[in-house]
Amino acid sequence: MNRTEHIALMANYNQWMNRKIYDAALTLTDAALAMDRQAFFGSILGTLNHLALGDTVWLKRFAQHPAGFSALAPMQTVATPADLKQLAFADMRELATYRTWLDQLIVDWSHTVQETDLEHRLHYSNMRGVTADKGFFSLLVHFFNHQTHHRGQATTLLTQAGLDVGTTDLLALID
Numbered sequence: 001m002n003r004t005e006h007i008a009l010m011a012n013y014n015q016w017m018n019r020k021i022y023d024a025a026l027t028l029t030d031a032a033l034a035m036d037r038q039a040f041f042g043s044i045l046g047t048l049n050h051l052a053l054g055d056t057v058w059l060k061r062f063a064q065h066p067a068g069f070s071a072l073a074p075m076q077t078v079a080t081p082a083d084l085k086q087l088a089f090a091d092m093r094e095l096a097t098y099r100t101w102l103d104q105l106i107v108d109w110s111h112t113v114q115e116t117d118l119e120h121r122l123h124y125s126n127m128r129g130v131t132a133d134k135g136f137f138s139l140l141v142h143f144f145n146h147q148t149h150h151r152g153q154a155t156t157l158l159t160q161a162g163l164d165v166g167t168t169d170l171l172a173l174i175d
Contacts, residue, residue, distance in 0.1 A: 017147075025048065025163075030092065034090075041153075044157045046085070051150045062122070064122070065117065070112070
């Protein structure tokens with residue numbers, strides 16, 4: 001598997017896992033979703049908001065890549081979050097709609113990334129306004145790793161709420 005195939009696999013894994021997590025989360029009451037469970041972002045809803053906001057920030061940065069990924073053009077209309085801890089979506093159904101849209105955008109975009117695109121360095125400013133210059137492929141690895149990390153937290157919170165999301169291993173998607 002080459003690097004672009006790996007990116008596409010990770011995009012598909014992201015979408016697959018988010019469907020499983022959101023399907024489970026949507027069976028909970030609003031109160032259960034918002035309950036402070038002493039996690040990094042408090043609640044299940046807070047954790048899922050963080051993931052969506054983090055993905056939004058990164059995709060907006062990726063849209064600035066010299067390749068000019070047309071699949072990321074819709075990100076221009078999405079506001080940059082001011083804070084990754086904010087509860088941008090207080091309603092789980094609205095968050096689920098945004099997540100579904102975002103995941104399809106990630107999958108579609110992943111199929112347009114070329115090997116030569118991965119060699120570029122991306123210049124961007126972080127949430128505190130500090131500029132950075134990092135290898136694009138390494139940033140993509142971070143992007144997908146960040147998703148996996150916080151989905152693991154969300155899965156734990158859902159398990160604590162009495163729900164089982166089933167298999168979570170990437171291995172399930174590998175031939």
